[in-house]
Amino acid sequence: MKILLPPFSIIIFIHILSISTTTSKSLTLPKFQAIFIFGDSTVDTGNNNYIHTVLKANHAPYGKDSQVPTGRFSNGKLIPDLVASLLGIKDNVPPFLDPNITNDELRTGVCFASAGSGYDNWTVDISKVIPVMKQIDYFKNYMERLKGFVGNDEAMKIINGSLVLISAGTNDFILNFYDIPSRRLEFTIDEYQDFLLEGMKNFVEELYNLGLRTMIIAGLPPIGCLPIQMTSRFKLLPNDRRCLESENLHSRTYNQKLVKLLPKLQESLPGTLFAYADVYEPLNDMINNPQKYGFVQTNRGCCGTGFVETGPLCNEYSELCANASQYLFWDCIHPSQAGYQYLSNDLVKKILLHLVDLETVLQATVFVNDEDGQVRAAHKILGYDPIQKSFANPKHVINANNPRLPKITVVEHEFLISEGSLVPKDIPLAGSSSSHQAAQDEGDLGLSEEGFGVFDQADPSKDPPSDLGLVRSGIVVSGNILSSRDRSKEKAPN
Structure with missing residues (x-):
């Protein structure tokens, strides 16, 4: 797993589970x-x-x-x-x-x-x-x-x-x-x-x-x-x-x-x-x-x-x-x-x-906006029809159990992020939002890995740094968010 920190948002690509739809025995459940x-x-x-x-x-x-x-x-x-x-x-x-x-x-x-x-x-x-x-x-x-x-x-x-x-x-x-x-x-x-x-x-x-x-x-x-x-x-x-x-x-x-x-x-x-x-x-x-x-x-x-x-x-x-x-x-x-x-x-x-927070999100991309600290997620899970299909307001969300991740928004048909957020072209996405598509169409917005801090997943057996976040089921999720400009002051975890 890699974590990329763009100038305006942190993007965490999570692949938690490999799912077989033919037998319940292969499912990891909450x-x-x-x-x-x-x-x-x-x-x-x-x-x-x-x-x-x-x-x-x-x-x-x-x-x-x-x-x-x-x-x-x-x-x-x-x-x-x-x-x-x-x-x-x-x-x-x-x-x-x-x-x-x-x-x-x-x-x-x-x-x-x-x-x-x-x-x-x-x-x-x-x-x-x-x-x-x-x-x-x-x-x-x-x-x-x-x-x-x-x-x-x-x-x-x-x-x-x-x-x-x-x-x-x-x-x-x-x-x-x-x-x-x-x-x-x-x-x-x-x-x-x-x-x-x-x-x-x-x-x-x-x-x-x-x-x-x-x-x-x-x-x-x-x-x-x-x-x-x-x-x-x-x-x-x-x-x-x-x-x-x-x-x-x-x-x-x-x-x-x-x-x-x-x-x-x-x-x-x-x-x-x-x-x-x-x-x-x-x-x-x-x-x-x-x-x-x-x-x-x-x-x-x-x-x-x-x-x-x-x-x-x-x-x-x-x-x-x-x-x-x-x-x-x-x-x-x-x-x-x-x-x-x-x-x-x-x-x-x-x-x-x-049904529970990030521990059970499959193939999801999570966005944390630097301006409001809002965690946002979008994914499509085996045909699941989520409660909310469009990102209209940050308060229309699914609440996570973890108090440091108070809100998660789930979207199915479109991948929606706040306007102006920059997304690297090579990050796997569940779809395209208007802002992401516009960024792709422009082609000159600097959406490459250049300028992004890249580091491996933290060791889940150790307590993660307080400024990075916390580890749940071996997945690094955001706590106090560092933008790329702050990130340069810190050493990436091994």
Whole structure:
């Protein structure tokens, strides 16, 4: 690795990892103290087993490929289990309401989600499950239990260093706007989207106040492609079971609003790191290109007819498909374990590889502007769609965990730096900004290595000089920035 110090900015080219996209075993992933899950049935690992509701999955044939029904709405594992396993935290994320849960399980994280829940309280009035905001009360109970056996300081260290997954919203639309249109009497679709996003915002702010910092918030799936929604429009014939495009459009517009909201929310909550989980496009691709994933059926579930069976209607008397791994959906709403596995791999590949600061940035170029000390980064990671696609304002950024690197801006399609910054022609870039392109076109701006101080990476086994910066995972990152004119006074590290 080389570090070049131009007159107006420091450029650090980092190649941290060599990634194979075909196997998760080759990925170097961030480390988290624990994992916490909030939301609905897509992530509920069994909390509904312990409350009075008909929305349960603690009976056959649920859990068919796990040997025993666990309360998960699928034939096997869910995304929380699969992601926790990939991260090396645990193989299964237990429900918090399990009365037999151990302290060891509590220490590494639990699930608070409840099948049938949503951001809208009217949703749970119908399903009689745990509201999203009530899940926060259970998290508070969890914190007290955790502090009881690890102490306050260690408990907060676990909570601050944890990963949070949030998945909710689908039930709100299905139960309040589409199939039971009670909210349509009060809201337009645009207003209802905003209403739910305000609920999500309040929920995240509550989690932040309790010490949670790194959160992945899932968008909506293509709701119009869920088998139950096709059935609700009397699409029963095989050739007639097509996705409801109006509902899919609503999902897309909601997701677009969520993507715009997250950086603003992150800016208002110092020290947070938020990521948007796109489940729409991966599911949409599985539906439109099933052969890529080994699916033979994507418009009905494996359980029963696959048109209406879920919860109590998917039971031991239901006829099952021969091979659940060839079905995208297990019942008329929820994906099979095979579907969840693809979604989990996509989440790891596109988000978790760089969810913490510079330690997980791949093939990135980091700019530190001498005038404002602002760290800026731009990269494209395996098709990841970042929260922000243009550098409009330095405060619209992703916050790094390291206090000496407070802000990082991530850009995908264009490589943007502050106007006037000079970039050597031979530095690998992810794209071109207007200023960089203009500099190339001029050809006479001195963009060569002449005039740049060049030095090797500092030895990560030694404490780096305070004026150079600090070493994280063997990567030199900037602390107090020296321009090239100051650099001449210092000796380059070996």
